Amino acid sequence: MLQVKNIVKYYGKNKAVDNLSFEVKDGEIFGLLGENGAGKTTTFRIIMGLLDATEGEVLLDGKPIDYSITDKIGFVTEERSLLTKMTVKEQIIFYGVLKGMREKDIECELKKWLKEFQIESYENRKIKELSKGNQQKIQFISAVIHHPKLLILDEPFTGLDPINVELMKKAIYSLQKEGCSIIFSSHQMEHIENFCEKLIILVKGKAIVDGYVKDIKKDYKKKNILIRGENLPLKEIEKIKGVTSIVKQKDEYMVKIEEESVAPKVFAKIKEFPITKYDVTEATLNEIFIAKVGGVHE
Amino acid sequence: MNNKFWYLTKQSLRKKLKSKWFVGVNIMLLVVIVALININSIIAFFGGDFSEKTKVLVIDNTEISYSVFKESIEELIKEDDTKEIVVNKTKEPEKQISKNLEDNQVLIVFDNDETSFVTAKVISNEKIDNTTYQYISQGLNTAKTSVALIKTNTDPVLLAKISSPMDTERIVLSDEKNVDENMEMVMGSIFPTLILPFFMLIIFLVQMIGGEICEEKTTKSMEIIISNVSPKTHLLSKVLSSNLFVILQGLLLVIYAAIGILISTKGQLSIDPNVDSLLTATVESGFLDKILTLLPAIIIMMILSFLAYSLIAGILASMTTNMEDFSQIQTPIMLVLLAGYYLAIMAGMFDGSTFIRILSYVPFLSCLVSPSLYIIGQINMIDVLISILVLIVTIFIMIKYGLRIYKVGILNYSNEKIWSRFAKALKSKDM
DSSP: OEEEEEEEEEETTEEEEEEEEEEEOTTOEEEEEEOTTSSHHHHHHHHTTSSOOSEEEEEETTEEOSTTTGGGEEEEOSSOOOOTTSBHHHHHHHHHHHTTOOHHHHHHHHHHHHHHTTOGGGTTSBGGGSOHHHHHHHHHHHHHTTOOSEEEEESTTTTOOHHHHHHHHHHHHHHHHTTOEEEEEOSOHHHHHHHOSEEEEEETTEEEEEEEHHHHHHHOOOEEEEEEESSOOHHHHHHSTTEEEEEEETTEEEEEESSGGGHHHHHHHHTTSOEEEEEEEEOOHHHHHHHHHTSOOO | OHHHHHHHHHHHHHHHHHSHHHHHHHHHHHHHHHHHHTHHHHHHHTTOOSSOEEEEEEEESSSSHHHHHHHHHHHHTTTOTTOEEEEEEOOSOHHHHHHHOOTTEEEEEEEEETTTEEEEEEEESSOOOHHHHHHHHHHHHHHHHHHHHHHHTOOHHHHHHHHSOOOOOOOOOOTTSOSOTTHHHHHHHTHHHHHHHHHHHHHHHHHHHHHHHHHHHHTTHHHHHHTTSOHHHHHHHHHHHHHHHHHHHHHHHHHHHHHHHHHHTTTSOOOOHHHHHHHHHHHHTTHHHHHHHHHHHHHHHHHHHHHHHHHHHHHHHTTOSSHHHHHHHHHHHHHHHHHHHHHHHTGGGGTTOHHHHHHTTSTTTHHHHHHHHHHTTSSOHHHHHHHHHHHHHHHHHHHHHHHHHHHHHTTOOOOSOHHHHHHHHHHOOOO
């Protein structure tokens, strides 16, 4: 289990992380969100032991993180961190040995992973010759080759097509089953929604949203109503107190409301019209993120 | 951790040795070194000739100068394989010969003279090369002496005694000074050649360690590496692998030179007369003795200097974010190295200068300047030991404070100017 306890990090006078605390249990996938410059990379670096926190501590299985236990951590960085002149095999062996593995074990594990990602023929190819998507797979393999206890995934799906995203998701779930604690960071909210049970949203280094995803969405008062029908009285719906906006989405409308109690009022206005769909849904994580962070993100 | 250090060292060394750059440069070095050692044979093979034949035509109006001159020239060039001078007498008129004179021909006209016994005109189409002219001048002087001897009926034994060089015993009272003024000539010809490989190896060292760290930073693989090994382990593994690399490269240079000599002597290991005379001068000047006395200190200083240069290159390279930055950090290192090289070569010009003596203590310069000053007798062994001590202290300071910069630098990707990043890292509390 990873425990991050009240960490504070200053760069000069600039506070990059502000009293951040969270826990990631064994086999749990945890989301760490925030716009660019919110303090995610600094937090990851502190967890990895690359930076010392100004205050607070980080424990993995109850022990402070230092070079005696960093072998138990895997890290997929946002930007590719591969030595592109090496072959796939050389690269994985290089990182694997640095994780304390023996070369024979690495080769054995590598074959399994290459098969899983359907790139067995690339074993002796130079990394610079691979496509971005395949480089990303290699980066992922290099981070998990040693079956880490803690895995940090910073934008792991970058450059992957939907089929390969599914392959990687499968691999992540399999590591989760092994009891690996996973910290996941992405700008693609649908991935976070699908993956994470718990999350934190960071703004200027401070956690402004913290908890289980389902609770966060439930507690977020604003809802959406999806309506499909003909000749809908949109102008009248817009006038209802508590309706914030109506957005057309292909053949249906999304009516955004301040709180759930507004939904019956909307339904009352349209019940006489020929409607084929009326669905009150929770706000998306993307909406919650934008509302909390207060701006558009990538 | 220890295993990871050795693994990183092995990996780094293997990467350097397997690189196309290393193979390419070594093929080039082998070819260049062997070619330089065998330059005479190569030029001869392509039709050129260092030992170009010079034809000297003599019009002897004195009737006695020609034979003496011819004998004298033949005697002078007897031991010189690189020159061939053929002397022939001619009876054709001076004007006609001058008109048809070829580029490799020299016309000498001897005339009687009442006061100087004999005079000579040396006529050629173009400038005569220095060595050939020296031989002709000596031949003319010998001819004049013989003609004078004949004309004045002087006893030849007496004349030989008069014209022989003075027997001189050279005594230098100070132990620190040279025993031979030829040392400056030896320093000018031998020393630059001896320190050139060392100079080159330091350049390799700086480029190797800096390039590798820069590559790991720009590819962002540094974060993964540093999350598994400490920055100290990482830097020291780079330093060790780079130093092992340059030592190996140094040995290869020696092997290439040996191959060149073997080819040059066709396996006979006989020494070329020119090289032989240079070696004799080297031994007689005391240069060799000085080098041998200083050898342990030179080896220690070389190893320490390699360490110092690799540490500074590694520390500065940690601040780079791209190859442009890396070029910037290389420049001051190269300038210091170049300054050391020229100061070492020109050390003899600063006889007794306190300034040059102080420079010999300065780390990064001392490895080149200090041996040079010791050999020419401007400093003594105590000064050399002080230079070594200063170097050790500098390395200690670089490890202590440089690691602070390195730890911050390798994870710093800011867009600030490199030297500004450097200063901030030095002040950083992220230890």
